[in-house]
Each structure stands twice: as C-alpha cells, then as structure tokens.
C-alpha cells in the first residue's frame with residue numbers, strides 16, 4: 491500500500507470513529523423563557539391533520555412556544571424543504587410527523603447536525619435508517635400494528651356471515667401507519683380461514699381517493715362484504731361508493747377502520763360502520779410535557795406510546811361530543 495492510500499484509509503477510519511461518537515449524543519435543550527418551536531405538518535386535507543395542527547397552536551401559549559408551523563401540502567419533498575427553512579430560522583426544537591418512512595430521514599439528520607433536538611410525532615421513520623435516542627430523541631405516537639390487530643380481532647368476533655370477502659384501503663404508501671396497520675391486520679385476520687383479503691390498494695388516507703378506489707374495486711369484486719380502511723376518511727369515502735352502487739353499508743357490507751373522527755362516530759351511530767380504533771391527533775399537550783422533561787435532563791423513552799380506545803355502537807354516542 492502506498493503512502494497516499496494509507497493516509498486515505500487513516501482519514502476514513504478517524505472520520506468513521508468520529509461520526510459514530512457524534513451520532514451517540516443528542517443535542518441538548520437549555521432552559522429558556524420561550525422556545526422557537528417548529529412543527530412541520532405534512533398536509534391539511536383531512537380533519538385529523540387539521541385537529542393535530544390546531545392542537546399544536548392551542549398548546550403554544552400554554553407552553554411558551556413561538557410556533558412556526560408549515561404545511562407541506564402532501565409532498566414529502568416540500569416537507570424536507572420546510573424543515574430546512576426552519577433550521578435556517580434557528581428553531582430550538584423540531585416536532586415532525588414524517589409523511590413517509592424514508593424521504594424525511596436526511597431532514598432528521600440535518601436537524602441533529604444543526605444542534606436541534608427532534609421529536610417525531612404521530613408517524614415514524616424507517617428504523618433501519620434513523621434511530622430514536624441517536625438521530626432523534628423519541629417517537630411520540632400509537633402502536634399501529636396493534637391498531638390493525640384490534641380491528642381484525644373485532645371483525646373476527648363480530649362478522650356474522652360465513653365467508654368474509656375483504657377489500658383493504660391502505661394509507662399513504664411508504665408511511666409507517668400504512669405499513670403497520672396492514673401487517674397488524676393481515677397477520678391477525680389470517681388466523682381465521684373464514685376471511686380472505688381479495689384486494690388491498692392505497693387510498694392515500696384521503697376521503698376522495700378512498701371513494702374512487704372503492705368504486706373501482708367494487709366492479710372487480712362485487713361480492714365484497716367487508717371493507718377495512720386504514721383511516722376513517724377513506725372509510726367514509728368507501729361508504730359513499732358503496733351507497734352509490736346500491737349497497738347497504740352496515741347491512742350487507744361491514745366497514746371497519748381507525749382514527750375516531752366525528753364523521754366516523756356518526757357513521758357508527760347511524761349503523762353504517764362497525765368499529766373505529768382510536769388514533770388521537772391531539773399531540774400538542776404531550777409534546778409540551780415531553781419537551782419539558784427533556785429540558786430538565788430526563789431520559790426520554792424512545793417510544794412515548796399513546797394508548798388508544800375503541801369506538802363501537804356501545805360508546806360512539808358518548809364520545810361524539812369530543813370528536814373532531
């Protein structure tokens with residue numbers, strides 16, 4: 491090996507060691523009267539997102555935040571650019587719901603390199619590429635695998651027919667809730683051979699796309715009698731498509747879903763939907779509390795897990811008043 495190659499190898503080694511040591515330590519957050527807080531929302535096309543953004547705004551005064559909130563309008567690339575601009579504006583801390591698991595990883599790492607502690611809220615990133623306690627402080631959110639599993643178990647218990655022909659409407663492709671709500675449901679429903687998933691397609695977590703995809707899938711699978719939607723907006727879209735096609739959701743098609751929006755609770759009360767497993771959008775107060783603990787130097791658990799309720803005919807009317 492000549493001298494130049496040796497030198498290069500030595501540099502690479504020391505760089506590697508350096509970046510490893512660096513990646514262990516998270517940026518700290520000093521005690522201050524007010525904090526410049528970034529919240530980089532991914533889109534605002536459904537009641538869940540609007541409720542989440544409002545929750546951050548409502549929390550800002552109480553928690554002494556000067557809040558910078560952006561809206562990426564459904565584009566992961568815009569969300570990356572929004573984080574960039576927040577870093578340039580000198581935020582103290584970043585709350586980020588990454589639209590998809592992979593494209594936001596460079597943004598998470600860039601925030602860390604700029605000395606900004608980042609908390610992922612409501613969605614997470616690919617765990618193989620970025621880690622809590624290392625690249626970001628923690629993930630604040632639900633157990634999406636468990637949500638999918640609970641929907642499947644409720645369906646197994648409550649479906650009255652002999653053969654369940656299931657259409658699945660998936661959330662945004664590449665997002666953590668779409669990936670996990672699918673695997674949780676698929677694994678649990680496979681344990682009962684009455685059920686078959688005949689189609690599984692993305693509706694991008696959106697009502698309108700859910701309706702359109704359901705219209706197409708109904709033509710290919712007219713015998714469908716169960717619709718599992720990864721969120722309530724797509725479930726409501728599917729109900730519209732079913733009714734347009736002369737089907738009777740709640741009678742000849744069981745519709746099951748996740749979130750707990752006002753429209754979904756109303757659909758349950760009206761007998762058109764069977765169940766929705768809760769996924770709460772009210773992250774503001776939790777973000778404030780976890781941030782305070784971080785400022786105090788407390789060790790933050792890598793996953794600050796949110797507990798989800800379940801809404802059915804039994805309790806939907808009791809909760810519709812607090813729904814969004």
Ligand code: GYE
Nearest residue numbers: 538612613667695721769
């Ligand atoms: O279920 C959905 C929203 O990331 C947990 O995203 C969230 C999901 C929620 O668009 O309605």
